[in-house]
Amino acid sequence: MLSTEHTIRELIERSRAAQKIAEGFSQRKVDELAAAIVYTFSRPELAREIAEECVAETDIGNVESKKAKLMNKMPAIFYQVKDVKTVGVIDRDPEMGITKIAKPIGVIAALVPSTNPEATPIFKGVLGLRARNAVIFAPHPASKKTSMKVVDIMREILEKNGAPKDLFICIDQPSKDLSQELMRQADLTMATGSGDMVKAAYSSGKPAYGVGAGNAVVVIDETADLAETAAKIRIGKTGDNASGCSAENSLVIHESVYDEMLELLQLQGGYLASPEEKARLQEVMWEDGHLSRDIVAKPVDRIANLAGINIPDNTAFLMVKETGVGKDYPFSGEKMSLVLTVYKYSEFDEAIDMVNRITSYSGFGHSCGIHSNNQEHIMQLALNTKTTKVIVRQPHGAANSGAWFNGLANTFSLGCGTWGGNIVSENVTQKHYMNTTWVAEPIDRQPASEEEIFGDLLATVNV
Structure with a gap:
C-alpha cells in the first residue's frame, strides 16, 4: 500500500506533465475547452441526472436547486469571466510604462465540499483551466461519487478536444490525510469546506485562498x-x-x-x-x-x-x-x-x-x-x-455569490477578509487563478516637489 505522500506525489507528477502541455495553449484554446465544459453540464438531461444522483448520494439539498447551479449559475460565471484575458499580455499602460503578463500557477488543489459537489469541481476546474493550470480535486468522502462523475466527464471533454485529461484529476478514495498532503504538495489550494479544512489549507506551507463560515x-x-x-x-x-x-x-x-x-x-x-x-x-x-x-x-x-x-x-x-x-x-x-x-x-x-x-x-x-x-x-x-x-x-x-441582477463576481467561493481568517475580502474569481508578471519600462517623470507631496496636510499637525 502506497504511503499518503507517495500517492499524492504520483498525482502531482501526472498533473505537472499535463500542465506543461497546457502552458502552450492559446487564449482561444482554453476558452473553447472551458465553453465546452460549461455547455455540456448545462444541458437539462445531464444537469438533472447529476442533481438527482447528488441528492441520492449526499441527502443534502434538492434536485431543482442543484440542477439550476449547472444550467444557470455556471453559464453566468462563464459569461462573466470569458472575456478576462488569462494568456500572454493581459494589459498595457503606455503612460506608466507597464505591461502585465498572465502566467499559470501550476497545480491547484481544489477542496470540494459535500454541500456543493456537483458544481464546485466545474467552477474551480474551468477557472483553473482558463489560466492554463492543472487541478487536482479532493472531494468530501460523503459526496465522492458525484464529484468523481463530474470530473470524469470533464476529463472526457478534454481528451476528445486534444487536451491532456490529467489537467483534471480527482482523488478516488478521499480522506482528510490525503487532502492535507495534497495541499502540502500543490502550488496553491482553493479551499472550500469545513473550517478545519480551511485552517489546514492556511497551515499547509503553501499559498491558499480560503472561505469563511456564513451566517x-x-x-x-x-x-x-x-x-x-x-x-x-x-x-x-x-x-x-x-x-x-x-x-x-x-x-x-x-x-x-x-x-x-x-x-x-x-x-x-x-x-x-x-x-x-x-x-x-x-x-x-x-x-x-x-x-x-x-x-x-x-x-x-x-x-x-x-x-x-x-x-x-x-x-x-x-x-x-x-x-x-x-x-x-x-x-x-x-x-x-x-x-x-x-x-x-x-x-x-x-x-x-x-x-x-x-x-x-x-x-x-x-x-x-x-x-x-x-x-x-x-x-x-x-x-x-x-x-x-x-x-x-x-x-x-x-x-x-453574484447574480445577473447585481455587479458582484459570480462565484462559488466567497472570501471573508481578515475578519473571517481569509486573505481576500471579495468573491474569488478568475484573477485569483493566475500569476501576473509586471514589465516596468522607464517613463519620463520628474520627482514631485515637497509641496506636491504634502500639500496642506501638515498645516495643523505637530512635526
Whole structure:
C-alpha cells in the first residue's frame, strides 16, 4: 500500500506533465475547452441526472436547486469571466510604462465540499483551466461519487478536444490525510469546506485562498416594501434547502413592521414556532454544541418531524423568535438549514449592533443585508459592520455569490477578509487563478516637489 505522500506525489507528477502541455495553449484554446465544459453540464438531461444522483448520494439539498447551479449559475460565471484575458499580455499602460503578463500557477488543489459537489469541481476546474493550470480535486468522502462523475466527464471533454485529461484529476478514495498532503504538495489550494479544512489549507506551507463560515443577518427597516421583501427572503432562504453559506440565517426587523413582516413571511410559507416548539427544535438541531447532520440542508418537513412539530403542507421554512446572541442562544449562529431566526429592534443603531454581535459570534466578515429604501440606513450599515458584502434589497442566498441582477463576481467561493481568517475580502474569481508578471519600462517623470507631496496636510499637525 502506497504511503499518503507517495500517492499524492504520483498525482502531482501526472498533473505537472499535463500542465506543461497546457502552458502552450492559446487564449482561444482554453476558452473553447472551458465553453465546452460549461455547455455540456448545462444541458437539462445531464444537469438533472447529476442533481438527482447528488441528492441520492449526499441527502443534502434538492434536485431543482442543484440542477439550476449547472444550467444557470455556471453559464453566468462563464459569461462573466470569458472575456478576462488569462494568456500572454493581459494589459498595457503606455503612460506608466507597464505591461502585465498572465502566467499559470501550476497545480491547484481544489477542496470540494459535500454541500456543493456537483458544481464546485466545474467552477474551480474551468477557472483553473482558463489560466492554463492543472487541478487536482479532493472531494468530501460523503459526496465522492458525484464529484468523481463530474470530473470524469470533464476529463472526457478534454481528451476528445486534444487536451491532456490529467489537467483534471480527482482523488478516488478521499480522506482528510490525503487532502492535507495534497495541499502540502500543490502550488496553491482553493479551499472550500469545513473550517478545519480551511485552517489546514492556511497551515499547509503553501499559498491558499480560503472561505469563511456564513451566517447572513438581514435588516428590515420601516421603509422596506414588506411584501416584496418577504418573497425575496423565501427565495434566498430556501435555495438548495439552505445548504449555501449565503442563505438568510437571521432577520433583524424594525418594531413598527415586525408583526406585519412575520405575517407576510407566513404567507410565503414560513412557519412560526411556538416557544415550546422552539425548545424541541433546538434539541434536535444541535448535538454537543454542533449542528446535527440530520437537519443540515434537509427538507423542512423532515426537520419538523424530528422536533415533533406539525406543519402545514405548504411550509417552506421554519421561524423562531430570538432576543439573545452567543453560545447560550444557538439560533443566533449559522444553521445551514431551513430555519430562520427573527429579532426585533427599535433604533437603527440597535440593528447595527445586533448585526455585529451576531456575526462576531458566527460568520465574522462574511456578509449582511438590508431591505430598505433609506439610503442613509444602507450606508450606516455598510460603514459600521465588519462584513465584506452588504446585499441591498435582494434575496441574500441568491445574490451574495453574484447574480445577473447585481455587479458582484459570480462565484462559488466567497472570501471573508481578515475578519473571517481569509486573505481576500471579495468573491474569488478568475484573477485569483493566475500569476501576473509586471514589465516596468522607464517613463519620463520628474520627482514631485515637497509641496506636491504634502500639500496642506501638515498645516495643523505637530512635526
